[in-house]
Amino acid sequence: MILHDFLPSGNGYKIRLLCACLGLKVSLKEYDITKGETRTDEFLALSPNGKIPVLELDNGEVLSESNAILLYLAEKHQSPLLPSDLIQKAALYKWLFWEQYSHEPNIAAVRFWLTHNAMTPLKEQMLPERIQQGNAALQLMDDTLRHHTFLIGDAISLADICLFAYTHVAEEGGVYTLSDFPNVQRWIKTIESQSWFIPISQR
Ligand SMILES: N[C@@H](CCC(=O)N[C@@H](CS)C(=O)NCC(=O)O)C(=O)O
Structure with a gap:
């Protein structure tokens, strides 16, 4: 998995912290949002909203919105961080x-x-x-x-x-x-x- 991210971002950190908790390996591709690096044609083709975090799965699927990514990862890995009740x-x-x-x-x-x-x-x-x-x-x-x-x-x-x-x-x-x-x-x-x-x- 590749996490498209900007290190000071709390939204990106949510995903890094969850990956650490679940023991998941994720490689980081960093962007400087203060320089418009998420507004390039290349990034917009990946994620039209032009914002990090974006999680690129090994099968090429692309997920955006930090809290949607948290839910996806917790559900996929059947983590008790997502209660079943x-x-x-x-x-x-x-x-x-x-x-x-x-x-x-x-x-x-x-x-x-x-x-x-x-x-x-x-x-x-x-x-x-x-x-x-x-x-x-x-x-x-x-x-x-x-x-x-x-x-x-x-x-x-x-x-x-x-x-x-x-x-x-x-x-x-x-x-x-x-x-x-x-x-x-x-x-x-x-x-x-x-x-x-x-x-x-x-x-
Ligand atoms: N609701 C989104 C917010 C994402 C967001 O605001 N990302 C900011 C950094 S924290 C960003 O990429 N801004 C760059 C831009 O808008 O050009 C989420 O939770 O993922």
Whole structure:
């Protein structure tokens, strides 16, 4: 398998972290998204959405959207990270959809704007509301994690892999303070202590 990726991306890191957890071998093809390297004809022919991560399977099939790739890999390898119980599965889907709508636009996008010199006057205007919503997202996670080790009860799941990716680097950019969310901090340490853990910068 080839993972088309950009190393600082949390969306790409979700896939690298899951592959590490499942012991899957994946080779990395890196792109610099700040230089438009995912907008070339060659990349668009691979994935018309022009965004990483993209997973190219050994049979030539191409998958995009980080959370769809997580679900594909977990299901293919019958991982307990994807619960079989339907209610637990619905809880997992809830976190994956919530991540894309309520977490990623406020935490990942803001981190990118502030760490990659990507601010514009329009983004400056959007920033206060994004930060307020990002803090609300972190608070929801903190409240959930007050009573449980992981996001869905006491067993680690794809929801944790998915949300760990951008949560653990939320402070990059200088607008979020993780010490305001002690249960999230404890959860980050728990994930970092797993035997299969790899950091975001590891190829
Ligand atoms: N919803 C998508 C978001 C993917 C995405 O936003 N990728 C960014 C990097 S994290 C990207 O490739 N941006 C480059 C561009 O849009 O040109 C996912 O979860 O995979």
